[in-house]
Amino acid sequence: MTATLPETAAVDRDGVPHYRLFIDGAWVDTDTVIPVIDPATEEVVVTVAQADTSHVDAAVAAAKRTHESGVWRNTPPAERAAVIDRVIAALSGKMDELAVLSARETGMPVRLAGAIGVGFPLMHLGHYAELTRTYEWERSGPVAGQVLSASFIRKEPVGVCAGIVPWNFPAVIAVWKSIPALAAGNTVVLKTDEKTPIFALELAQLLKEAGLPDGALNVVVGDGPTVGGHLVKHPDVRLVSFTGSTATGRQVMADAAGTVKRVLLELGGKGPNIVLDDADLTAAVDGSIYAFLLHAGQACESGTRLLLPASIHDEFVARLVERLKTLKIGSPLDPATDIGAVMNKAQHERILGYIEKGKAEGATVVAGGGVPTGAGFDKGYWVEPTVFTGVTNDMTIAREEIFGPVLSVLKYESEDEAIKIANDTEYGLAAAVWSRDNQRALEVARQIEAGSVWINDYHNISQYLPFGGFKQSGTGRELGPDALNEFTQDKSITIDLSGDVSRRAYGLVLGTPPAAE
Numbered sequence: 001m002t003a004t005l006p007e008t009a010a011v012d013r014d015g016v017p018h019y020r021l022f023i024d025g026a027w028v029d030t031d032t033v034i035p036v037i038d039p040a041t042e043e044v045v046v047t048v049a050q051a052d053t054s055h056v057d058a059a060v061a062a063a064k065r066t067h068e069s070g071v072w073r074n075t076p077p078a079e080r081a082a083v084i085d086r087v088i089a090a091l092s093g094k095m096d097e098l099a100v101l102s103a104r105e106t107g108m109p110v111r112l113a114g115a116i117g118v119g120f121p122l123m124h125l126g127h128y129a130e131l132t133r134t135y136e137w138e139r140s141g142p143v144a145g146q147v148l149s150a151s152f153i154r155k156e157p158v159g160v161c162a163g164i165v166p167w168n169f170p171a172v173i174a175v176w177k178s179i180p181a182l183a184a185g186n187t188v189v190l191k192t193d194e195k196t197p198i199f200a201l202e203l204a205q206l207l208k209e210a211g212l213p214d215g216a217l218n219v220v221v222g223d224g225p226t227v228g229g230h231l232v233k234h235p236d237v238r239l240v241s242f243t244g245s246t247a248t249g250r251q252v253m254a255d256a257a258g259t260v261k262r263v264l265l266e267l268g269g270k271g272p273n274i275v276l277d278d279a280d281l282t283a284a285v286d287g288s289i290y291a292f293l294l295h296a297g298q299a300c301e302s303g304t305r306l307l308l309p310a311s312i313h314d315e316f317v318a319r320l321v322e323r324l325k326t327l328k329i330g331s332p333l334d335p336a337t338d339i340g341a342v343m344n345k346a347q348h349e350r351i352l353g354y355i356e357k358g359k360a361e362g363a364t365v366v367a368g369g370g371v372p373t374g375a376g377f378d379k380g381y382w383v384e385p386t387v388f389t390g391v392t393n394d395m396t397i398a399r400e401e402i403f404g405p406v407l408s409v410l411k412y413e414s415e416d417e418a419i420k421i422a423n424d425t426e427y428g429l430a431a432a433v434w435s436r437d438n439q440r441a442l443e444v445a446r447q448i449e450a451g452s453v454w455i456n457d458y459h460n461i462s463q464y465l466p467f468g469g470f471k472q473s474g475t476g477r478e479l480g481p482d483a484l485n486e487f488t489q490d491k492s493i494t495i496d497l498s499g500d501v502s503r504r505a506y507g508l509v510l511g512t513p514p515a516a517e
Helices: 053-069 077-092 095-106 110-134 170-183 198-209 224-233 246-257 281-297 313-324 345-360 415-423 438-445 483-487
Strands: 010-013 016-019 021-023 026-028 033-037 044-049 138-140 149-157 160-165 187-192 217-221 239-243 262-266 272-275 305-309 364-367 386-389 406-412 430-434 452-455 488-496
Touching: 021 053, 021 198, 044 095, 044 198, 053 160, 053 187, 053 217, 053 224, 077 095, 077 110, 077 170, 077 198, 095 110, 095 170, 095 198, 110 170, 110 281, 110 483, 160 170, 160 224, 170 187, 170 198, 170 239, 170 483, 187 198, 187 224, 198 217, 217 224, 224 239, 224 246, 239 246, 239 483, 246 262, 272 281, 272 415, 281 305, 281 313, 281 406, 281 430, 305 313, 305 415, 313 364, 313 386, 313 406, 345 364, 345 406, 406 415, 415 438, 430 438, 438 452, 483 488
Parallel strands: 016 044, 160 187, 160 239, 187 217, 239 262, 272 305, 272 430, 305 406, 386 406, 430 452
Antiparallel strands: 010 016, 021 026, 021 217, 033 044, 138 149, 149 488, 364 386
């Protein structure tokens, strides 16, 4: 399977397709080039220009200039929605091409890349277009003060917004960071991870072709500490939306505090996946595998702690281990592949290190535990789906986010104990409950400290529901009917209609004004 690259977004550089930065409506090259590596083969997919702080400054300046000009923020919401509609139409014609590119840069199986790498962005773009049309941009307020008055409450754009996109789901999260901000009339500087820059740069081109003014969206590519850090601290950036680890999120929050920026954070997780004793075991086994193995476990909301009642623990684990044997690990470009490679060498070593830590702390490996062998695994970054039993909630593998295909199974005796274990974590992003009794599952779900709780399902992130975390899994919400709230600010305007000078509030201080001359 191959993919071509549009001439406007990519050029050949030493025989390899090359992407440039997108600043103020133009493609900008740099002297420093970053290779984008296929995690399954270690081959160079494309190269991309590497930004430095001067490119960040140029992008922010373009975004600020465009915002202040009013060319975008004063565009009526219906016309802003129409721009998004045109992007949807163009993106629909590139699904196969972008799915292959997504699989090659992320290691995600191509059929999953088609759904998440292109299908999800399309659905979420449609949601934001409709929301832009129906959002209440201005409403009448109550009578204010002691005099006859009229008031209005307006939703206005914040200004220059910075979106920082991680490498695991670069397409859909690029949409989350840029499109609602643009829909609200803001301008955006998007900083994409240097390992997965393709979709964000393609999106910039599609938005330009759809009629977005120059400078409204800018895309820079670079590392987090230098490029991302400079963007977060930039005094002309008024809002930062970041998805990534909790540790980096803390740093983003600290850096943003210097200029009192608004901060939207979607951070790490250690999702509890609770199976009750009346669950449909066939569905719960498959659901539990999906919960921890989506994109080889490289999802922040993954269900990496499986909580099983003692009464069904052994049977459930046996079924789960047998089901894992039916899954295919292999080339992301093979439509039959279920599990692809992990992102890079550093991620590979990190995951294997956690597996060794689990063994050292006394947990038992009942599936996987290392690197797959055989043809096709001599290159690339591969980790077997690994299941630990005998895990207690104080072990490292139960407390820290591994971000890989590793499942910790914990045994419980009562629902109260399961809820206590589930909530005994600094994270609170997502969770699930499995039961044939919806009311019983709801009672458990209501007690779990997490932003999303799924019953008899997992990873069911919907564009129609708010997504975000409790505790140290983040602040603010993306998606849902109120997604534009994060990218707008309220302004109240009050008009005195009384015509009675003596009753106005300032008369209490100034007294009755002298007679008119």
